[in-house]
Amino acid sequence: MRFPIPHDPPVTFKARLHDARTATAIGRWLGLAVVVCFVTGVLSHYLQHPPHWLADRLPPRPYWGYHLTQGLHVACGTAAVPLLLAKLWAVYPRLFAWPPVRSVRHALERASVAVLVAAGVFELFSGLLNTFQWYPWPFSFVPVHFALSWLLLGSLLLHLAVKWPQIHAHWTRRSPGTLALPEADGPDRRALLTAVAAGVGAVTLTTVGQSVTALARFDLFAPRDPAVGPQGLPVNRTASAAKVTEASVRDWRLTVTGPRPYTLTLDELRAMPQYEVTLPLACVEGWSKSARWSGVRVRDLLDRAGGGPGARARVVSLEAAGAYRVMEMGREYAQDPLTLLALRLNGEVLSLDHGYPARIIAPNRPGVLQTKWVGRLEVA
Structure with a gap:
């Protein structure tokens, strides 16, 4: 007598919360962090390496300006790391969709995503290593980091343009485009977003004390303690x-x-x-x-x-x-x-x-x- 051999069900990437609604919710936070990082990073770069026409026009006031902008730059960059990981988790099933290219628009979307993910991962993790003054690469950090920030911004804008219909449909809680989503996912999505927010808050709180004196006692994981030296x-x-x-x-x-x-x-x-x-x-x-x-x-x-x-x-x-x-x-x-x-x-x-x-x-x-x-x- 032959007994049927049990087989595991085929592996699929279809799971709850790997959807446009979750990706949009996390993407709003991540996009804000990236924009703040970009603006403050450009300010920092031109303060360090001003072109000739700008050198005599850079303002020395407010005297605390660089303290604020660079503190924001590093804090937002650190907070963006868990946000990027959560965003990638929400969208990774789409990275394995088949066929890989279905139209010219879809090819443009895939290309923008590839550049966006590569530039985002490199910018955030190289910036994080810079805070520890660890440079495990053969090139100069500052010019490469600055150049790729423009690539990251450009790919982000292109991605937003291509995906705007879906983003718009899922931007607000009562958007018509969200009616087809399972109602049962609501509590789970809220729990996921709460966990992501808690993780971002914990990472920020335990590192931002290196620049915010009032939070210095929570400075557990920042590479520098400003009081030590x-x-x-x-x-x-x-x-x-x-x-x-x-x-x-x-x-x-x-x-x-x-x-x-x-x-x-x-x-x-x-x-x-x-x-x-x-x-x-x-x-x-x-x-x-x-x-x-x-x-x-x-x-x-x-x-x-x-x-x-x-x-x-x-x-x-x-x-x-x-x-x-x-x-x-x-x-x-x-x-x-x-x-x-x-x-x-x-x-x-x-x-x-x-x-x-x-x-x-x-x-x-x-x-x-x-x-x-x-x-x-x-x-x-």
């Missing part, structure tokens, strides 16, 4: 990494070039009028911390060299090498009274890791441009 402030690039030693700054002098060039010893700098400002040190990785800085106004140093009220500045560090060893400072920054050649931090002489004997501190400026170990200041 020499003189109460974190350090990205140490003196050792920059090959600056106590011996190399022992006989330090500041050289200021211009129509009337001159040099100053550290004691002579300290004898000049000193100003104190409270400014945040805000880094591209997302962390920031306000501190009290004191030193000499950069515009006073430029004026003494014959720079005049419209002078720009070029700052050269003592470090042996590095992408930001030489820093260009536009007119608005160079002439702002909050821009200092700082000698003290929180009432103490700068530590070597914080740029002793002198460093730049300016408002609304990325941390990589707050040049440490300044050796030369040039009137531009």
Whole structure:
């Protein structure tokens, strides 16, 4: 006697919640996060690498501007990671639909989805690795990340244009296009969206404290604790990494070039009028911390060299090498009274890791441009 051999049912990708309604609901959140990331990322890029025509027009105020925009950039990018994973989960059955191409419009849709997914995954995860300063790739992160952000935005707009009829049909709860969906899916969908929102909230809450002081006690998983570091402030690039030693700054002098060039010893700098400002040190990785800085106004140093009220500045560090060893400072920054050649931090002489004997501190400026170990200041 032969007994029938049981067979497992064929595997299918048809399951509840893998539908347009769920994808649209998650996509609204993800789209908002991507747009915020794009806008704040473009601002960050042009503050770091301004084209010539923009360099003298960048505003130094509000002084907390970069602290806010870069904090938003990293927070929204981190929050977008679980949103992207949830969105891919909701739509992945369609990635295996057969036939793969049914029409010209469908081919355009598939191409836009492929580019959108690839660019989105790369942008978010490479940005996340950047917050940890880990670069497991052979190319320069900044220009590639910036270029792909435009590709991501373009593919997102193309995807929205192609899918707009379906998105519009499922945008609101009472849209006519949702009547055909099973009513039983409603509670499950709400539970899924609640879980996604809770996950996004948890990821954001436990990382955003690196830039939002009020939430610092919840900062469990961010790569930096803004309260940890020499003189109460974190350090990205140490003196050792920059090959600056106590011996190399022992006989330090500041050289200021211009129509009337001159040099100053550290004691002579300290004898000049000193100003104190409270400014945040805000880094591209997302962390920031306000501190009290004191030193000499950069515009006073430029004026003494014959720079005049419209002078720009070029700052050269003592470090042996590095992408930001030489820093260009536009007119608005160079002439702002909050821009200092700082000698003290929180009432103490700068530590070597914080740029002793002198460093730049300016408002609304990325941390990589707050040049440490300044050796030369040039009137531009």
